[in-house]
Amino acid sequence: MSFTKHCRNDVFISYAHADNKAGLSGDRWVSRFTQFLDNSLQQRLGCGDCLKVYFDNRDLSSNDQLEDLVDEVRNSAIFVAVTSPSYVQRDWTRKELDAFAQLSGSSDRLFAIEMLPLDSLEDYPHPIDSKPRAKFWQQTSPDSRTPLSLDPELDRQIYTQKALDLAEQIRKRLLEFESRAASPADAEAMVSDADSIGKVLLAQATDELEFEREQLKSYLQQMNVSVLPEHDYPQGGEAFKDALGKDLKDADIFVQLLGNAAGRKPPDLPEGYIQAQFTMASEAGKSMLLWRHPELDVEHVASAEQRQLLTSESVVASGLESFKSEIISAVKLVNQPKRSVPSSFVYIGAERSDLPVAKEVSDALKARDYPVMLPTFEGSAEDIRQDLEDSLLESDTVVFVHGSAPTTWIRGNLRRFHKLMSLRETPPQKVAIFTAPPPKDGDIGISFPYVEMVDSSEGLDVDSLLSLLDKGG
CATH class of the missing domain: 3.40.50.360 (Flavodoxin domain)
Structure with a gap:
């Protein structure tokens, strides 16, 4: 039995089987992610066992099995793609994605996460190439380029936050989908999100602050603030700057979370991602709000450039909750209607x-x-x-x-x-x-x-x- 009365499945999990092989601990990453998502959705929908999450763990070997999967895709309300290099290289996962994309009104019911990032020469298939993708991986260290999938135990805080955010977004889409299906005449009048009160560019942060960044992003979206970037920037000098520059033109406010680490500095971006974002936002003349933890000891920060950034005039040293309120006030101030001053004296x-x-x-x-x-x-x-x-x-x-x-x-x-x-x-x-x-x-x-x-x-x-x-x- 499914929560949505008009589909056989509420959620279809699309993944590459290579990404679900047992690790050293015996855990299977995609299986565990699916179980967490299933439990979270049941709690949020209050429906107990009525939720139907389709997760196929068979080793596919025939066209008949593929046709069965495509049929399940077409009878699903929500599609979640667990992307990785393996995912984009498999024909069967692409066919699942294509089948869902062809459904009417499927765009806002398609979700994607990144279990692992793609290499710089690889591209995401349409339509997830233009979709926001929750990042379920991080660098093994600030100076390393090796990505590692988030571990539900070792990275519990950030993993849980990201998974719960995803569950909440899916919950809203399920309720909306069911409402539209029940009242087709009202479908055109409904909107998927409340009108945005403004746009915030939330800068890429170092791994130590990824949890705080996800918390802040979730809060801003709940407050009807559009958050840029919609998906992670390409890593590398020129490509990174081009993507950041486009978003800066569209953003009302630039927000950056700072810690004691200066972050990664690729060869073609010697100043590093953290400093580059700050510099470009300054040169673009954007309103800026920077945050650091009030207990951070700036004098003991190793990087001189990072110390200078941490003591700039735009930095707010406060609790994160207080900083959230400052952002909302700043967004409203930037976007408040300009009162026309009569010229008549x-x-x-x-x-x-x-x-x-x-x-x-x-x-x-x-x-x-x-x-x-x-x-x-x-x-x-x-x-x-x-x-x-x-x-x-x-x-x-x-x-x-x-x-x-x-x-x-x-x-x-x-x-x-x-x-x-x-x-x-x-x-x-x-x-x-x-x-x-x-x-x-x-x-x-x-x-x-x-x-x-x-x-x-x-x-x-x-x-x-x-x-x-x-x-x-």
Whole structure:
């Protein structure tokens, strides 16, 4: 019995049998991985024995067996490819992959892990060549190029973290697949992931920090942050730099975890992967957040270049949980909508008795990022007159507040402004009379074609004035 009602198998494990030979301890790597994944999915789905993971451990020797496998592939909801040099060289594993890739809507139900990496001259088959691949291997030492598959016991922390992350991703896809199958009409309306709030380039780390990097990657993805790179960069100078450069153009923030090791330095990248990533991100002008453990003793770090990197201004020495929050805040800050600042400089003219209304209008305009000026009543009569005329000449928009002030005040200011019009370098964008309470008896007896009226005398309504000004000239 399977969890998905529309497929015979929930998960199909595709692997090369050469990768599942018993090691010195007697353990078979792919078998153990499959069992861990099976148990984790059952726990997360809460379905007990209802989950069906198809894992064929027969030594294939006939076309009939291959046809049986292809049939199982076509009746599986999820496909997991355990990749390695052996995997990409076997015809049968490629045929399994091709069979699943031909299914409708299979792209987001195909997962791949790397049990071992490929040689530099080998390529992953389509479509896993463009898929994120969880790395289940590491270098035997910082200076070694020899990869070694993660051991569930010796590398328990990082192995468990990676396997649980994979199980959680598969769980989500199984639930989504079942929901789509149950409601075909809604399939087009569904999305596989929530909208991303931003993109973080999470730099390649040394092996000592691989567990922390996986933890951070999982957290960011749960917080709807897209994490680059989608799969590991090619190792080597130019190929590595080319891949990193492309992702830097697309990333909002560069994040790097630093330890006491300077990392590997291949012959064609003498500065090493850690320093190269930092340098390229700096040259690209990216916002950068670097992290190190607060208890790391920088003075005892062997590499002078690494010590310098660990003490750079961008480095945060804190707990990883605190650093996670800093990244989210930084991503949101970088991607927050840019508020457009109105170019219109507004002068609000008002008689002293109408200053409370003028200030209310001013506060509303400031909230919209308008530059605003109110009249002054300090200084000599000549100083006040000169300030008024300068304001009328230099403002882009002029608003006269007519509330308690007598009609003679508004008439006098309109005549003054009309005389000054010929002295302005550019015509005003807006000129408005904002009529505030109390209600007026009749009109003011003067009009100009460029002056607009906003009547709020029956009850103060600043929004009506804002609507007029927001329309621009």
